[in-house]
Amino acid sequence: MQKNNNCNIKRRKTREISIGKSKKQKILIGGNNPVAIQSMCTTKTEDWKATSEQIIALEKENCQIVRIAVPGKDAAKAIPKIKKYINIPLVADIHFDYKLALEAIKQGADKVRINPGNIGGKDNVREVIIAAKKAGIPLRLGINAGSLEEDIVKKYGRSCAQGMNESARRWVRFFEKQGFKNFVVSLKASDVIETVDAHKLFSKDFDYPLHLGITEAGLNLSGIVKSSVGIGALLLAGIGDTIRVSISGDAVKEVTVAKEILKSLGLYTGEPVIIACPTCGRTEIDLEKIATEIEQKTKFIKKPVKIAVMGCVVNGPGEARDADYAVCGGKKMGAIYKGGKLVKSVEEVKLVDEFMKMIKKDFRKNN
Ligand code: SF4
Numbered sequence: 001m002q003k004n005n006n007c008n009i010k011r012r013k014t015r016e017i018s019i020g021k022s023k024k025q026k027i028l029i030g031g032n033n034p035v036a037i038q039s040m041c042t043t044k045t046e047d048w049k050a051t052s053e054q055i056i057a058l059e060k061e062n063c064q065i066v067r068i069a070v071p072g073k074d075a076a077k078a079i080p081k082i083k084k085y086i087n088i089p090l091v092a093d094i095h096f097d098y099k100l101a102l103e104a105i106k107q108g109a110d111k112v113r114i115n116p117g118n119i120g121g122k123d124n125v126r127e128v129i130i131a132a133k134k135a136g137i138p139l140r141l142g143i144n145a146g147s148l149e150e151d152i153v154k155k156y157g158r159s160c161a162q163g164m165n166e167s168a169r170r171w172v173r174f175f176e177k178q179g180f181k182n183f184v185v186s187l188k189a190s191d192v193i194e195t196v197d198a199h200k201l202f203s204k205d206f207d208y209p210l211h212l213g214i215t216e217a218g219l220n221l222s223g224i225v226k227s228s229v230g231i232g233a234l235l236l237a238g239i240g241d242t243i244r245v246s247i248s249g250d251a252v253k254e255v256t257v258a259k260e261i262l263k264s265l266g267l268y269t270g271e272p273v274i275i276a277c278p279t280c281g282r283t284e285i286d287l288e289k290i291a292t293e294i295e296q297k298t299k300f301i302k303k304p305v306k307i308a309v310m311g312c313v314v315n316g317p318g319e320a321r322d323a324d325y326a327v328c329g330g331k332k333m334g335a336i337y338k339g340g341k342l343v344k345s346v347e348e349v350k351l352v353d354e355f356m357k358m359i360k361k362d363f364r365k366n367n
Helices: 048-060 073-077 079-085 098-106 122-135 150-156 161-177 192-205 220-236 251-264 287-297 316-322 348-366
Strands: 017-019 027-029 036-040 065-069 090-094 111-114 139-144 183-188 273-276 306-310 325-330 333-338 341-347
Touching: 036 251, 048 065, 048 079, 048 251, 073 079, 073 098, 079 090, 090 098, 098 111, 098 122, 111 122, 122 139, 122 161, 139 161, 150 161, 161 183, 161 192, 183 192, 192 220, 220 251, 273 287, 287 306, 287 325, 287 348, 306 316, 316 325, 316 333, 325 348, 333 348, 341 348
Parallel strands: 036 065, 065 090, 090 111, 111 139, 139 183, 273 306, 306 325
Antiparallel strands: 017 027, 325 333, 333 341
């Protein structure tokens, strides 16, 4: 077990995998590397312009690995065009047709995700492994509760964590038999407990990096909640090397939520951590507006600086003491703190500007 420097979670040490061939697009996952954030494009991959634009928007939000659907040859052929424009590794997502995996590898995909349960048997999987080995790229062995082998479903009577684990073990052994260890594993179900249990069972015996996610998590709010609970529970147990939050719709939002999950556990160090009180009848300032403005304006700081925005003196001074910077509301005014010490009190209308003056002075030289 390794200890992460920025939090108290003891992360399970896994095998290191490199994704991306060019220096610009390469990322290391597993080993001692931070948990990486992934997302998946919602565009038609063959529309390489729209797909590239979406990936660039994802990169701006600090997405580190992106997956695209490859449901046909045209999508596979868009891979080299997309790769010209982007700065993060591109993963081809393949279902049913192993020949599309071979085509995606030929077209320069940095990694290919296959679900061995729906790709037509061992011979086809072997072909994909041979091609990946030859191209020097990793694969993701994606086990999905919805497509477990028939004998496993029969044995357990339904899809379940034990069945997912059994399927994963079976395929891991098959990959290893082909002399191939350059892969990541995912065990996804739409049920949170099933997903968490499957990962826990699997990670007892294997050190392959694990990609976490709750599949088909749902629309906006339910997707966020289910992903946060499932991914959070696993990260707290020290399990997980990459994560994807699944939300129907906006791919960029998936990355924003993923960052917040990691931040909440001290596993993301590239942005400030904002603490804001929920407001109540004692609130004397427009806290939501002020906290939102401060959050947006401090995004340029690429450090996990703790900033508290509090509505009144009940918990404000206490939080301010524990934060690197803080504002604490009073009657139409606010107090600004730095390192737990009161710097000044200003009118509410000047609060954000005065706060940002101090922040910019402190961080300009380092950014
Ligand atoms: Fe209410 Fe003050 Fe607590 Fe904010 S800090 S929730 S305003 S009591």
